[in-house]
Structures are given as C-alpha cells and as structure tokens.
Amino acid sequence: MPTRSGTGFFFDFSNNLSSKKLIGIITNKHVAKAGTLMALRHSSMGDSTTVPLPNFYKYLVEHPDPNVDLCVSFCCGDLNNTPYDGNVFTYSYDDIPTRDILSKYDDASRILIVGYPEVIIDHSHE
Template identity: 30%
Template sequence: MAKELSNKNSNDISVTDLITSATVRIETFGKNGGTGTGFFFDFDPQTPETLDSLVIVTNCHVVDGVQNGQFTLTKKDQNGEQINTEHLTIFLEDFQSHWINHPDDEVDLCILPIKSIKHLIKEDFFYGAFDSSHIPTKQEIENLCAIEEIIMVGYPENIWDDHNNKPIVRKGITATSPRLPYLGYDEFLIDAACFPGSSGSPIIIYNIGQYMDRNENHYFVKYRIILLGILYEGPQYTAEGEIERVPIKKKKIVKTQLPINLGAAINGSKILDFAERLQ
C-alpha cells in the first residue's frame, strides 16, 4: 500500500504533510464539552472537487450530548498550497445532529458529511484524506506482523500547534496482533501514550523505504500507509489501584486516573460500513 492521501490541493505535496493535514481538532461546548480528534476520509477520491464524498470521522462519544461545537480548517491559496497561519473555524449549533452514527450501535464511530455543511465553508481549504485504498484487505491484514510500528495523529490533552493548525504525532506499536479481534471485537490495542483529547485519532502504519511481513518477506517501497484503526478509549490506572477502560475525550474526571500508555482502536474497515448511509 503506497497510495498517497487523496486531496484537491497542489500535486507537489509530501505524504507527511498530507498526513498532518488529514486531522481536525474538534471542540465542543456545554456540560458535555471538551476536545477530540477527527480526520478526513473520502469515499470517492476520484471526484475530490465536489467534496460530496468527503467526511470527517470521529468517535460518537466525542459528539454525544453536545449542543454546540466547532472545528478548524486551514485555508489554501490559488495554487492549492496550504496557508498554515490562516484558518477557517466552522461553528455548528446542535452539533450532535450533524453526525451520522455507525450502523452498529456498539461501534463508537460517526461521520460528518462535508456536503451537508458546505454552505457554511466560505473559502477553499487544504486537507489530506484517507480513502478505501488505505484500509487493509483481509489478505493484507493476514500478512501483517503481530507487532507493527504505528503512528497516531491527534490532539492529546488539547495540545496542538494552533498557530499553524497542526496536530501532534505520536509513535508506538501494536500491543495486540492486528490479525486477531481483541476480546472478540473488531479492535486491537496499541502501546502508545493515549491521553484525553486523542479520541478519534487515526492509527496508521507508516513505513519508509522498506518493511517486512509476518512470513519475513522483505519489501522495498517508497513508503507504505495503512489506516489500521481509530483510537476510542484507553485503560486508566486509578489512585485506588484499579484499572478501568474509559473514553479518552477531554473532560473533567473526578477520580485520579493515570494513563498506562495503552489504547483501544476500532478496526479501520468499520469506516466502510458508512458507505450506504451516504447515499
């Protein structure tokens, strides 16, 4: 998998610039307010100029019970280049109502179709977007190693480069095999620093130059991008000595909770279940 992220921007853009332009910081207000992470996904990357197939993906718990919310986009110039220091803030009333939940209520994913709010976006914006080519097939999953290096892109503890509208990139490994459904669910664990605000972060396998599969076959590539999953919760160690699994949306927590650098991620393939709901 060496396909670039889809975009309707300038062609002379590095893949890492696109990865760091694929996320949006989601800020919500009110009783259930906080911050979370969303990212762009394009269900039809052959027609990027319309934005009709472009969505933002995040966790349901990031938007549940929220009255108002907003996210920030980066403007682009006439040549399609990003203007890092010029931004568009898109504010939405009745925020939760704009999102479409996953068909399975047990899957903590939702999407925001850009076409439904396109009238609110007054200027062109720069973005990178994942698409179905970045989601591994069953055969590609079977070829993955039990331990893979991953990166996670998002806004941990509401830390971000607000001057340039850029996220924070973290690095880790798969803590459970991506080939096996953790606890019987379509998810896996990662070993990475997962803090509040990271909910909705894309979990990406990003290899440069070379990689090896589970059968020790060696591949030389320019790069490999796999959208392996979406972070949605992380076990926390409480001051009382208990371990709990909690959503990692930014919010006030009464208990003293300490991250143990593990996170649970939903398989990236679950995004494809939204296709029919976009019709």
C-alpha cells in the same frame, strides 16, 4: 458546557459513479455526543485555526451498531470560504488495506498515531 477535545479525520466517500465530492468527518460517537457545537481546530507549528461547523449535527450519521463508537458528519460544506476550502487531506477507500496486507503485521508491529487531542501530551516526541 465545558470545552472538550477529540480527534477525527476527513474521508472521501466519493466513487467513480459521480463527479461530486462526498467528504465526511469521521469521529467517535462519544466525541460527537459530548457537545452541542462542533468546531474544527487545526494546530501546526504553533499556529492554530478554528472553524465552527454549524451543520455538524444536522448531517451526522451514527454507526447503526450501538457497540461501534463511530459516526460521520457530511458537514464539509461548512468549510467553504475558510482556510480549509478545498484544502484538506482526505483518506479514501484506496487507503484501507486489504486482509492480505493486514495479515503481514502482528500485534507487536510499530504504529504511527495520526492525531490525538491537544490535551494529550506525547513526551517522547516533543
């Protein structure tokens, strides 16, 4: 199977009821279904680190609505004893804007893209 690329982000699903961390990798269903082995690759300033995620599919949960192209894998234990062990940036429920905040933006608002596959080149920001 050919190598494919996609994006995802870490989300902290932990709550105040437990001291345990519950971190998942959120991505698209079509990205998860494109392969049989998932790996995390982080590229920064010319350096690149790839970490296999052997339990990605074991802990994969797809959104129940077939029309929503999202899924999450709770495989972050695969990051133990790697350069990412305890060292990943996560989003959390606190980062999700309220409807009131969202109402202050319109369709013409500028946005910031927070990651995209390496195969996509953004010539205006090179």
